[in-house]
Amino acid sequence: MEPYRNPTEVQMSQLVLPCHTNHRGELSVGQLLKWIDTAACLSAERHAGCPCVTASMDDIYFEHTIRTGQVVNIKAKVNRAFNTSMEVGIQVTSEDLCSEKQWSVCKALATFVAQRDSSKVKLKQILPLTEEEKVEYSVAAERRRMRLVYTETIQDLLAKSIIQDDLESRDCSMKVPAEKTRVESVELVLPPHANHQGNTFGGQIMAWMENVATIAASRLCRAHPTLKTIEMFHFRGPSQVGDRLVLKAIVNNAFKNSMEVGVCVEAYRQEMESCRRHLNSAFMTFVVLDGEDQPMTLPWIQPQRGDGERRYREASARKKMRLDRKYIVSCKQAEVPLSVPWDPSNQVYLSYNNVSSLKMLMAKDTWVLTSEINKIKLYTLEDDKFLSFHLEMTVHTDTTQAFLLLSDLRRRPEWDKHYKSVELIQQVDDDDAIYHVISPVLPGADGKPGDFIILASRRKPCDSGPDFSASELCDFGQVTCLDWAPGERDPYVVALRSVTLPTHPETPERTRGETLCSGFCLWREGDQQTKVSYYNQATTSFLNYVTTNVAGLSSEFITTFKACERFLLDNKSELALSLQNL
Missing domain, CATH: 3.30.530.20 (START domain)
Structure with a gap:
């Protein structure tokens, strides 16, 4: 008898070729995001029985880099279906075919919306059978709750966070004006970038975003940065073949060993350039590694007055939130101490951990x-x-x-x-x-x-x-x-x-x-x-x-x-x- 396999499970294996890598021979994160999105979409469509589009991708923490000649193994399955949307869980590992070693690269959670002829499709429910499926099914409801209040939570936590104003105390000789890191690029959505409905693949947009963010980070450190964390991608609407996508990136803040880059995407038609619509925003954290893969010290950033200073302080607040979230939400249950400090800035994650x-x-x-x-x-x-x-x-x-x-x-x-x-x-x-x-x-x-x-x-x-x-x-x-x-x-x-x-x-x-x-x-x-x-x-x-x-x-x-x-x-x-x- 064959072992049980979830009916929505999709497995994808990709050999990393030189065309997929950067100058260091490491797999481009943008290419990995494309593969992740494709596998997750196939799983979603297997369950829905109709086309699906990417609605959001939760935070991703990259644990390991992948090199030329290694194999990327991606496993995706639907954790839970709601009405017209579903949560897809993705696990990514890398494999060295010569040594037979395997590494965990990252885990991701994506939300897909089912569509047929531009109208909603009511999804059938998932029936969890194994313990793992029951856990993911049950906790998916709490994760969905967090997504629903994501924007409000960010605004609330930023309003409550007290960020020390250290702009005047930093060494001016190591400051880089934020404007020097600004990047703006335009992409034309062509048929290879879109699905059979003409909507741009979410993974393609994420790959373009990672590209401009990497350029902005490089302009600060004058080196080749490594992407470590991506905050939630939240697609506010689709784009189609023929759209022009304007991608903007800038370094919001630089800490001792890491920097946050903000990226946003706007879309417009050629005949309506003045009517741009906001598609997506994300925040990416980069580090620069030395020869022993240790994070190097980075220059400080000098933000512009006004919006630049706001982004600078918000980046500091988001860093604290990432640490809270990574500690409370991502770590194993047994590693959480019995009593954790109550802090209004991390209350949503403590509540999530409590229920989950x-x-x-x-x-x-x-x-x-x-x-x-x-x-x-x-x-x-x-x-x-x-x-x-x-x-x-x-x-x-x-x-x-x-x-x-x-x-x-x-x-x-x-x-x-x-x-x-x-x-x-x-x-x-x-x-x-x-x-x-x-x-x-x-x-x-x-x-x-x-x-x-x-x-x-x-x-x-x-x-x-x-x-x-x-x-x-x-x-x-x-x-x-x-x-x-x-x-x-x-x-x-x-x-x-x-x-x-x-x-x-x-x-x-x-x-x-x-x-x-x-x-x-x-x-x-x-x-x-x-x-x-x-x-x-x-x-x-x-x-x-x-x-x-x-x-x-x-x-x-x-x-x-x-x-x-x-x-x-x-x-x-x-x-x-x-x-x-x-």
Whole structure:
């Protein structure tokens, strides 16, 4: 029997020839972006059964360069389909045919929009089967949420970031005027650059953008730069054969060992040159490597007054955001410390990590049923680093109401004796809040009560709102729609994790506890019937308490969860006014 293969999976292997490389014999990133876009588009069209266009490409971190004679292996598959758009996951590796060595090059996530005769196409849903597919399917909803608020998040974080004005303190002898790095180029879209519908390939536009960005970076360092990171490409509309594309690039800021280049693309027809439309913008981070592949020190940049200084400071803010995002979102779950500092500038990524960690824990297929008492099931999951447990029951109550009740931690002391009192410290936004939890004395806690600083992130199922604004949908030939396909396998989620706040430090009177990943997932099983699941990844401080329950030496888990059931039933008709604004 052949091994299982995802029906949307596309594999592409390309031999790197001299025509694909730069002066150093390394594969051009622009060429790689073309191949990535092509493979992802083929996967999207395999699922959609109709033409698809690139809508966006998430941040890409390049881990390894590829040289002449090596093979590029690209694997793409649809992680999840929404209504007319879908997320495609891409993995890129390189292979040396002589030594049989392989390297990871990068991972990418692209969003494609399905089109047929310039009208929307409703996509069939993905049915995830393997653990990996279930994880990607579940987390795709949270990634989509981040894309929806991408522009607002950037603006909000930039507004809140305090960037030190160090322009006057820098060594003037090493400053390069930003205007010296400015590049402007024009490209004519010809049939080889477009698909069978006449729309320009997204990968081709990205390749042109990488080209002008590399020239701008070279003008600063007077050397050959290496591209390390690309921020999200977001296509605001298509371009067609016959369009002229104007590409502009400039170095926004230079740090000690890296520089940010901003690139934008505008399109116009020959007969309407004055009517340019904005197609795309991106920010690319370059370094210059020495003979030992170590980053070299770069000259400073001297921005122009006005817009130049704005771009300069925004680049500093984006650098901080990239570091936050790379650390919180990109690193493995086990590498994230239990309590991470809460910072308004990285709140969107902490929230994302909070929810996605719980969804990844939920999607694992190695849960083992340990016991079933009073219609409550106890599952356990053991791996190299953690012991996790999962409680499950069905409650005769409305799912939305249960979600409202469980997402307000201030009500948890009503049913959970481990929560003595709960104070709302900060209502971050409609979906995220930070609480200070006081717990009673636990065994082995030196006779002191405990406390926690908890970030609670709640999510409804991914069932409303398009992936793009109305104007962007019109640009792509779509129609604004309100019948967005519901995520039938999506639960209501209440995710909990520890954070640290300078206003609430540890005190000698209490033992500070931590939780890495815990929370509730709720599924609507029918009218007035809800499946409630609670997950917890046990930390060292509670390991003895957890193992005692898992081993059957204590029934506190079952007793507490039964109390939760009674709480939901007793309040099934109550609608807390403070929680109705979801």
